[in-house]
Amino acid sequence: MSQDNPTGRRESRRRRANVAGGRQHKHEVKVSPEEEGFLLRLAAEQHVTVSRLLVESALMSGAAETPTERKNAIATLFGLHRLLASISNNVNQIARATNATGEVHTELRATLDATRRTAERIDRAIDGLSLP
The missing domain is CATH 1.10.1220 (Arc Repressor Mutant)
Structure with a gap:
């Protein structure tokens, strides 16, 4: 059963994708x-x-999660990845300024704390996935 959207839209679907010939059985x-x-x-x-x-x-009774749950978990991980990339950019900017002036900037502690919190969120997200 494919969840692909032929129109190329990226938003998720609430309903399942149509199947050729339609669904013949109803419960x-x-x-x-x-x-x-x-x-x-x-x-x-x-x-x-x-x-x-x-x-x-x-x-999916044999699996620990439905395809929708897995898709949502993957979306969460991608969001965390983008957040971590932004934090990394901040760390690089702070390091460049620190190396140029020799002064440790006050933003350093907040940025490192944000990095730690993001890493913990990634760990929780991974722990929530069921791996084979």
Whole structure:
């Protein structure tokens, strides 16, 4: 089941991609109000419909995460990568100024703290992934 979007748009889809010939089978699932709230919350967190959440969860029962969860984790890692690149640029600028003047700038501590926090966020994101 491909999640590719033929129009080339990069935003994520809430619904699953169409399949040739359409989907021929339909299943009805009755849930309690509490279960409905839980399903709606999970679907909203993953930015998918409840139907897609149920299908992905069932079909990926042997895996620790659905394709949508994995895609969201990868997007988080890319965001952290961009953040780390920005911090690295700041460290380089501070190092260049420190080498030129011999003075340690006050931004150094804040930048190093930001680097440490970002590294910890990356560790948490990686810990959240299930690896084979």
